[in-house]
Amino acid sequence: MRLFIVQAMFTEYRPTHGYDEYFCREQSAPRADLEPLLSSLGAMGLAELNRSHASASNLLRRLGATFRLNGSGLHGGERILPFDPLPRLIHRQEWSVLERGLVQRLEAIDQFLADVYGPQRILNDGVIPREDVESSQGWRPQMQDIAVPLNRWCHISGLDLIRDGDGTWRVLEDNLRCPSGVAYFLENRRVMKRLFPSLFQGRTVQPIDDYPSHLLRTLQDLAPWSDAPRVVLLTPGVFNSAYFEHSYLAQQMGIALVEGRDLICEDGRVWMRSTAGREPVDVIYRRIDDDFLDPNVFRRDSMLGVPGLIDAMRSGRVAIANAPGSGVADDKLIYAYVPAMIRYYLNEEPIIDNVPTYLCSRDDDRRYVLEHLNELVVKSVAEAGGYGMLIGPHASSEEIESFAVKIKAHPRNFIAQPTLQLSTVPSLSEGELYPCHVDLRPYVLRGKSDWVSPGGLTRVALKRGSLVVNSSQGGGCKDTWVVSDSAVTAGNQELVPC
Template sequence: MFKDYQPKKGFDEYFSSDDFLPRSSLEPLLTSLGEMGLHQLNISHEIARKLLLRHGATFRLNDSGSKGSERILPFDPLPRVIGSLEWLGLERGLIQRLEAIDLFLADVYGKQQIINDGIIPRDFIESSDGWRPQMKGFVLPLGKWCHVSGLDLIRDGNGEWLVLEDNLRCPSGVAYFLENRLVMKRIFPSLFNGRVVRPIEDYPSYLLKSLQELAVWTDTPKVVLLTPGVFNSAYFEHSYLAQQMGIQLVEGSDLVCQNQNVYLKTTSGIKKVDVIYRRIDDDYLDPKFFRKDSMLGVPGLIDVLKKGRVAIANAPGTGLADDKLIYTFVPEMIRYYLKEEPIINNVKTYVCARSSDLSFVLENLGKLVVKSVSEAGGYGMLIGPHSSQIDIDKFSAKIKANPRNYIAQPTLDLSTVPSLSDGEVYPCHVDLRPYVLRGKNTWVSPGGLTRVALKRDSLIVNSSQGGGCKDTWVVG
């Protein structure tokens, strides 16, 4: 299967790039794959694709008018393997990072000590698209703002793990993370033989428990999942998680605020709601507080939140920490709030809002990856080495017009994992999105969603731009 496989320059997670020897923890898997053979792997891959389609594991591209087009999420059958000791270090680093971010959000919407002490400039905070001044003074259940988080990690050319960005508003992808494992067990059971792979099937149980713990005022909390509706790109995930948790999937029109509480309308009358797992952006949550023209939210919802009569996960305003400029300060947050050094470092980042960084970025656009601080999904990016001079010049003008809106990072040699590309095994670049749940305690999913750039030599892993995903194994 791997006789024609050539690892790229950098770090390949199956083979050493220098001598092409398999990494020791991968030898049992490589033996099983060798026994299966490439032809059978392709046949089983097609069966897996049909199974995902039957399960409805699709996502929606908003490229065909308002309704968009449904596509199956591309699935790669060659699993990614992470050793349990290595995973322990990552787990500690993720928990540390989320604790610091939670303290930061409580601070900037409270006493703003980190601003007063000169760690982060006030204008960086208040110019962010994620800043919600309406949330100043809020005290939230358990003192936590980020209850469901998905942090994107990468490995560089030396195999070092780094945080690429933080996803703290409505992080998506967990349904595909769970479906990938289900498909692997059904279609490729032989690959698990003789291996202890940490289970992930209990994610919905941990999610429900974390949400229930936010309702500190009752022992029998009612939890609902608030979705924008069937035409949202992640609607499959919304319905999947609601079904797995055994809670109701609702839209804004199903809820009403009365008598300082939130209620669900039912055929037998209204029923009090204690926790809302929202999958709607801040702007659309409450037309009284945010966008006046929103038809998706619940009028009065933020008033009830402020009175402490409902919990919302994640809290409005967490998008501030999604801002890629604010991301650059997370190591400083860890030192400031926790008095610790970061366990997982950031990718080196240039902030165009700083004049010295701006000059460097403009002079080196052909070598850097430039990102808009508020966009996601691989949009609003320039990958300098893969761009034409015309594109570079256009991006240069955008940066000069609004430096605050851009950061830049070196073009990294992202690690590669063997993947099926056009029926052949090829080294494709990957990242990793582990999921972190925070109620009374913190739980980190073993592994996470490995996203893979299935277009050969591409660095973009997003499903909307040709990326796919694969199962991630944490093994002894």
């Protein structure tokens, strides 16, 4: 009877290609570890699922969980990040491997950043071409020879993972400057607990609501000179697309949310203006780009930053998370060298592989890319949010020709990758269950110790057939559950492995 209920709900659900995380291909059988969840979904039914989904959208709106498209003004482009109620499940044993792979990758990246802004051994040894680093838009020569606390540059990272057509996890992208989305990651769980409590039955789901306390402790770790470090969150202001997240995290951590005009550099350190007078600042969690941090060092016309901030950092009187200059390591061209960094600095093999990548700055790679543009995904190395990208199999001949011209004119600006079949998870699309492509952004905190969020923000390509999960391109998100292995039903004959 239970299996009948499950199948009735998913009668029209057909994952026809790639790796589906709920069902084997062509729905030959549900995956063996999903029995409690599928039973709860079957008991709820599709109509009730849609009604609760509408309530979830209203709840998110009341909570203020919105984002704003850049350049859309204060109210015109404000919208809810579309939320999908069918959770994504990852078992604890599998997650443990991913945790180790994420920490390994970030340790190598931190050593790379300390090296390229210091002795530059990896460049002198020819492991990475010097011109590839120094031509990056994220390269900040002003950070040369600046010591950072704990010798860590990337304190808050969001690495994007995907599962390919075989179900193998790979790193798609490194986000190392101001990674966003964690507020939605936390609010998704809050909404699921309130509106879909029955789906948690039969599962031990790892909690995530302690993220703000881990974040605050990580930030405080960066100021060993103080027994009670004062931490602030620096935002560009209310017009920024992620302002909801800035205010949310500041409130959750109990720290001040400040703009550049609230801070001043005097006597070799940073101070916050307040009604009680000046108060010292030890750590700045910055949510503005490098270029705007300090008009004395970077963009002279910046009205968002704090004059003198880099001098205060150089003197060891303030810590900035993430450190300016970290963006050179999330350049999409430098991404291709991370496996080499892991071997060079750690003498280990990567636990999580990259997606195979062609560098258009290399003659042979560029020639191959130009001959196979209709088969590849081409990305601009310095853009994000799904912009500056060509998906060859879905592109018109005019779009392909336009990208060919761009690649020939500026080859260093582009990489290419195979068009992967990202894994799919059932999602509500036009009121029906449909296999939508997903990626995953776990959040990694690195202060005196490492902490990896159990799960992360699963982004969903809600447009049918789309591979683009970015919110600016119509994507949404769903809750990610890391579940204990004890929750698997042993000896279950109804749900079989694929």
